[in-house]
Amino acid sequence: MGHDERDHALLSASSAHRWLKCTKSARLEEQFPDTTSEAAKEGTLAHELAELKVRNYFNPGDVSKRKLTFAIKKFKEDPLWDDEMLIHTDTYIDYIRDVSIKLPATPFVEVEKRVDFSDYVPEGFGTADCIMIQGNTLFVIDFKYGKGVPVSAEENPQMMLYALGAYEACKILYPIERIRLGIVQPRLPDGISEWECTLEELLQFGAYAKERATLAFAGEGEFAPGEKTCKFCRAKKQCRARSDHNVKMAFNLGELPPLITKEEAGQRLLAMRDVVAYQKDLQEWALSECLAGNEVPGWKAVEGRRSRDWTDMDAAFEKLTKSGVVAEEILWEKKPLTMAQVEKTIGKKDFADAVGEFVTQKPGKPTLVEASDKRHAITNKVTAQEAFKEEN
Ligand code: SF4
Incomplete structure (x- = not known):
């Protein structure tokens, strides 16, 4: 199934963080169209590439190197394609490879696996990016291409629902006792998040999810804005x-x-x-x-500030220079690419090898964040160590 063809259940795993808290949200959302953003389409393309790479790694008979190269050539025709996708999907496959290599035996692997968690959530199903089973451990790994919001694997309801679905499907064949969740978000600097729980903890979550899902499916319970x-x-x-x-x-x-x-x-x-x-x-x-022509009392739509644009910039510049009004050099400014643009152009590794020595980290501007943020707290207070250094 193509990634963009995935259908969605009313109580989808990806929206579980919402309907578990705000049980009335699922039925209320039904009234609004489910639109797809450009970022989501870009993520779909990256997922398709990631899927082929994982299949190529675990099952080259199914997706050969040649098939993968051909698919990449096709992907490159997509207007949303960016060469960065090759690097980011490599990070994902590297993670999966690392996890599987450390296992005592070759794991059983399923890629893009449809998981049915309807024992817990009415009509609940979803597609897990990668599921691995080895010994008594079930791994659920998710690839997230977003670069805005970091997603933590810790008690992640989407991943836990996938794990419940995978567990139900394999419990007769495998003596599952431990669940390991991994999220790879390669476009973020600290983009790997992992969490582990016991089967008992997963089933406890399942019981809680079942209770909340029953309310959400019926449109009952409460609104919980946040x-x-x-x-x-x-x-x-x-x-x-x-x-x-x-x-x-x-x-x-x-x-x-x-x-x-x-x-x-x-x-x-x-x-x-x-x-x-x-x-x-x-x-x-x-x-x-x-x-749309509807009245919102006290408000109206107006045209914002106009901006000017050339109808033909080349012709205008030619006229200015040919008539001697201004020299050509004055009309153009030479600007360096930003560091991020240079790195994107030549790739992270070549960038680090070639000019890494010229890169320095400037301290960031103090920012107020919530206490749960992972970064260390900073203050303006002079520490005893700094004061002593100063005196010397
Ligand atoms: S409270 Fe928030 S999550 Fe719940 S229905 Fe309203 S907007 Fe949606």
Whole structure:
């Protein structure tokens, strides 16, 4: 099955993080079209390449080197193709290779495996990128081509549902006791996330998912607005629960002491995380309504600031230089590529080998993030070590 032909269940594994919390979201989302972004199409193309590489590695009789080379040639005709895909899919196959080589015996491998988890989620099924079984361990590995949001494997509901489906399919043949989940997100600097749990823990999650899925399938339970929960919800622009929640966060301040404390600042920042994103979503929706000729009281659509563009830049430049108004050199500026563009052009390895010695890391601008962020906290305070160095 082509990756873009995958059909979706009402309670899909990829949206499980949402319907597990906000059980009413699944039925509400049904009213909105499931649109595919350019980024998603790009991800589909990268997945197709990744799938062929894994098949070529584990089963060259099925996908030979020649077949793979031919497929890559075809992929390159796609307008969304980028040579970077070859490097990023290599990272994925390298990870799978590393995991499988360390095992005491050759694992049983399934690529792009349709998994049925309907014992836990009504009509639940999905497609796992790679499943491996060796001894008493079930591996579920997922390739994510996104470069925006890092996805953690830890208690990842999508992966756990795939694991439940894979477990149900193989439990008669294999004495599964351990589950290992791996997510490879090669476009992120720290793009590999792994997590392990026991079969008992997986089944406990299964029981919880079953309870929540029954509510979600019936459109019952509760709305649970939150930044992460609502982020990719198709109802997010019009959902009343999210709207009320954000309005409350922005305006319902209760009693107003003259100064807020650091604790209150922390709590309010946490509570208001989604307010700005929600305002943007609401503006987008109101604009589309105005443009469709519908009235949104108090608002209207207008033409934004106009910008100028040449109808024929070459002809204009020629006229300017030929008539002696300006010299050609003045009309063009020579700009260096950014470091990232140079690296993308020549590839990571050649970049590191050729000019790695000229690269230095400048400290990043201090940024406020949530305490759960993996990076180390920084302060402006001078440490005893630094003060001592200064005195010397
Ligand atoms: S927008 Fe948020 S609160 Fe509303 S249905 Fe979607 S996930 Fe639930």
